[in-house]
Amino acid sequence: MPELPEVETIRAGLDRWLPGRSIADVEVLHPRSVRNHEPGPDHFASLLRGRTITGTARRGKYLWLPLDSGDALLCHLGMSGQFLLKGADEPADKHLRVRLSFADDQPELRFVDQRIFGYLDYADGGADLPASVAHIARDPLDPLFDDAEYSARLRRKRTEVKRSLLDQTLISGIGNIYADEALWRSRLHWSHPVAELTEEQVAELLGHIRDVLAEAVVQGGTSFDSQYVNVNGQGGYFSLVINAYGREGEPCKRCGDPIRREPWMNRSAYSCPTCQPPPAATR
DNA sequence: CGTTCCTCCTGAGAGC
DNA sequence: TGCTCTCAGGAGGAAC
Structure with missing residues (x-):
């Protein structure tokens, strides 16, 4: 999983x-x-x-x-x-x-x-x-991942930030959970247009993505090594501190307001309605 | 061309 | 109990 x-x-x-x-x-x-x-x-x-x-x-x-x-x-x-x-x-x-x-x-x-x-x-x-x-982008933990190139490419797109995070040809390795977690940490709503993100915002988002992925790798690493024989790759996952994903109705760990779930692409998007307000219409 | 959205599967859980 | 409906950590490719 x-x-x-x-x-x-x-x-x-x-x-x-x-x-x-x-x-x-x-x-x-x-x-x-x-x-x-x-x-x-x-x-x-x-x-x-x-x-x-x-x-x-x-x-x-x-x-x-x-x-x-x-x-x-x-x-x-x-x-x-x-x-x-x-x-x-x-x-x-x-x-x-x-x-x-x-x-x-x-x-x-x-x-x-x-x-x-x-x-x-x-x-x-x-x-x-x-x-x-070959068509899959390098992932953000890859030493050869090019932050500047990513930022420029991303901001040229005409799409929403969460869609972009799941586009494996732009940045790879992120799925529904870590997208929601990185957006929560960045205080960004999933529908934020990437073209309107500043370079600073992209840099901050990238930092949060790296943090949450790296923290999860450390957690996951503890579960796989119990017995090589009975390994279930999913084990360590739940020890990661989850702030948004799957927490509908539970209090936001920053402001206490209930986390909301919104239907999204036949799936779900979880976010804090206060910390992550939908972007204001710009036109 | 770029972007959106349907579809491939099995199973768990909720609601009736 | 058993049915129907929704949902589940993904991604290729058809449709627009």
Whole structure:
């Protein structure tokens, strides 16, 4: 259930376990989970058998495992995807979609995904950056993220600030929760037009985005390492202090007024009506 | 061309 | 209880 911190937590957990291991077998239990691989599940499995995982990588919410062939096993967790490391003798999880076993007697890697919005794919030549991830912007925790370029690009858009935060081609890794949290910290309403943000406001927003993501990464990091085998990437999430998301009717931690929920894009936007007033019409 | 919005799934919880 | 409705941390691509 992944935004950047959850995906990063999973990546870090996998990175302590997978590099150097050889894939012995791949079992695809639901074809939709590998739907982007045109030749089909059997071909997908055959490409992976015998390959050695050489590392782990992430951009935004995309995760991939570089292989000794120079290709990569690409993964997006969608809304409900999880990676679990479990013993082969443990019972199948309810929504187990793909199972990868390794050459030795080690735990297997399971891809579990209730809603099947997530997927695995074989990325030809994608060890450094899979082609299907190339259009995704760097995320704000990436040392090569260019703040000035982001600010200029953002302010040229004709859209609202929350929409822009969820546009992964502008800035990646942010989803509905961290968007609402960063906007709360910035005292910005979701509908604020990005073209009207000053450079200073963008810089402040970016600072809050980095803070909330980094705090969540630290929290998430504690949950993944209990037992490598029983890992559920979602665990640490709820220890983060949430100020807006999901708090409809509860008091704003700054001013005490009840947090409001507004329908937004077939989803929800949470904000403080006092700290985050809708922008005044400018024309 | 840029921006908006529908759709792909399964399941939980609320209300009747 | 069982039905219907809404909602859920995402993103590609059709529609405008």
